[in-house]
Amino acid sequence: MPLRLLRFALSRRHPEPRMFTERDKLGKTYDVVIIGGGGHGLAAAYYLAKNHGITNVCVLEKNYLGGGNTGRNTTIVRSNYLTPEGVAFYDRSLKLFEDLSQDFDLNLFYSTRGHFTLAHTDSAMRTMRWRAEVNKHLGIESEVVGRDFIKRMVPEMDLECSGHSPIQGALYHKPGAVARHDAVAWGYGRGADMRGVEIFQKTEVTGIDVENGKVKGVGTSRGYISTRKVLCAVAGSTPRITKMVGIRTPIVIQPLQACVTEPIKPWLDTIIVSGSLHVYVSQSDRGELVMGASVDPYEIHSTRSTLDFTEGLCAHMLDMFPFLSNTKVNRQWAGMADMTPDFAPIMGKTPIEGFYIDAGWGTWGFKATPVSGETMSHTVANDVDHELIHTFRLSRFKELDLTGEKGAASVGH
Numbered sequence: 056m057p058l059r060l061l062r063f064a065l066s067r068r069h070p071e072p073r074m075f076t077e078r079d080k081l082g083k084t085y086d087v088v089i090i091g092g093g094g095h096g097l098a099a100a101y102y103l104a105k106n107h108g109i110t111n112v113c114v115l116e117k118n119y120l121g122g123g124n125t126g127r128n129t130t131i132v133r134s135n136y137l138t139p140e141g142v143a144f145y146d147r148s149l150k151l152f153e154d155l156s157q158d159f160d161l162n163l164f165y166s167t168r169g170h171f172t173l174a175h176t177d178s179a180m181r182t183m184r185w186r187a188e189v190n191k192h193l194g195i196e197s198e199v200v201g202r203d204f205i206k207r208m209v210p211e212m213d214l215e216c217s218g219h220s221p222i223q224g225a226l227y228h229k230p231g232a233v234a235r236h237d238a239v240a241w242g243y244g245r246g247a248d249m250r251g252v253e254i255f256q257k258t259e260v261t262g263i264d265v266e267n268g269k270v271k272g273v274g275t276s277r278g279y280i281s282t283r284k285v286l287c288a289v290a291g292s293t294p295r296i297t298k299m300v301g302i303r304t305p306i307v308i309q310p311l312q313a314c315v316t317e318p319i320k321p322w323l324d325t326i327i328v329s330g331s332l333h334v335y336v337s338q339s340d341r342g343e344l345v346m347g348a349s350v351d352p353y354e355i356h357s358t359r360s361t362l363d364f365t366e367g368l369c370a371h372m373l374d375m376f377p378f379l380s381n382t383k384v385n386r387q388w389a390g391m392a393d394m395t396p397d398f399a400p401i402m403g404k405t406p407i408e409g410f411y412i413d414a415g416w417g418t419w420g421f422k423a424t425p426v427s428g429e430t431m432s433h434t435v436a437n438d439v440d441h442e443l444i445h446t447f448r449l450s451r452f453k454e455l456d457l458t459g460e461k462g463a464a465s466v467g468h
């Protein structure tokens with residue numbers, strides 16, 4: 056063990072600064088209460104303080120910071136979406152991501168890798184062309200590439216996929232990246248804390264007080280808080296919180312599973328997604344293959360893992376990469392994905408005055424952490440939806456004006 060680490064472990068002074076202040080006493084009143092200490096809740100707190108000077112804010116987290124989907128995701132960041140509104144929104148997030156390590160003075164291990172969405176069918180090729188055109192029109196680096204290009208970039212791949220589902224081409228998105236997910240939550244948490252935001256872990260919201268259609272306060276496992284503004288950023292727990300204020304959304308909760316292999320020699324420096332084979336993979340800096348698939352095909356509010364998932368995923372991985380047949384899966388886990396019918400989030404004001412929603416992040420919300428924080432803080436501070444999130448308003452479902460991002464979801468669902 057290095058001497059420095061040993062000295063640190065034995066020291067009573069803990070000379071390294073803590074990420075954020077542990078507080079034991081909840082205040083009686085706050086200007087804004089944020090429910091959920093995942094990346095989104097913490098990013099909103101950070102930008103409320105940094106961009107709007109609103110610091111009388113608390114973030115309430117029922118478990119520990121980043122322990123929800125933020126710490127369970129496979130960290131893919133990209134902006135190759137299908138709708139012009141989606142592309143503009145996620146592109147803003149990528150721009151924020153690029154400067155975030157410097158902004159936080161914390162290394163997020165943001166690593167641009169390039170991102171392939173493989174097409175195995177004519178209809179998938181059509182969707183890739185459509186996405187490439189929308190992307191290019193908005194200045195995003197995406198292009199349809201053929202088999203030769205894929206073979207050159209990933210020579211280890213069997214383009215015939217063991218004869219099951221030959222690859223015809225792909226959408227190649229050069230800015231596709233990965234980042235250290237917990238560090239994103241910690242960076243936002245530390246930045247918010249440094250600016251005066253109070254963060255409480257092990258503090259559960261148990262009720263929301265609404266009078267005459269307006270938010271009055273929040274009940275928690277540590278007592279009551281008076282407030283006129285509440286931001287709900289709880290991903291897989293959204294239906295429980297919206298029920299507290301009597302709002303209905305079309306969100307359903309489906310588990311999304313992932314797994315990693317033992318570390319192996321580096322061979323994959325890009326991100327590969329196959330919609331048809333329902334599998335995606337990247338290689339971490341430690342050498343593990345980080346892999347995932349579609350959501351489980353049923354609604355259940357649970358983070359249990361299944362053997363079904365691992366078997367299905369490994370079979371499809373071997374279709375593409377037969378040489379991995381002796382590689383061991385080390386760990387698997389699941390998160391609760393808050394899925395919407397159009398694969399787009401639900402953001403902004405709601406029919407309850409002072410109750411704001413940041414949800415419907417399903418399988419796609421990690422990459423949106425910075426932009427959701429930026430736009431939701433604007434929305435809460437000014438009580439007006441930020442222009443970038445108009446397309447994601449809750450009322451779109453009643454208006455039958457859906458956003459239509461299914462074709463840009465990571466894997467087929």
Ligand code: FAD
Binds near residue numbers: 115117118258312389
């Ligand atoms: P969370 O991180 O889940 O935070 C919500 C927090 O609210 C939780 O910590 C929870 O404990 C807390 N909470 C809930 N109820 C209460 C309460 N009553 N009181 C107080 N606190 C409460 N997205 C991508 O862009 N790229 C990917 O590669 C990707 N891969 C994924 C892989 C997997 C396996 C999973 C599960 C998701 C993936 N996602 C991905 C989606 C992404 O992880 C989520 O959309 C995103 O992390 C949501 O962040 P959040 O802050 O909204 O939610």
Ligand code: PYC
Binds near residue numbers: 131133335418419465
């Ligand atoms: O949104 O890119 C994505 C993604 C990949 C895996 C899960 N979500």
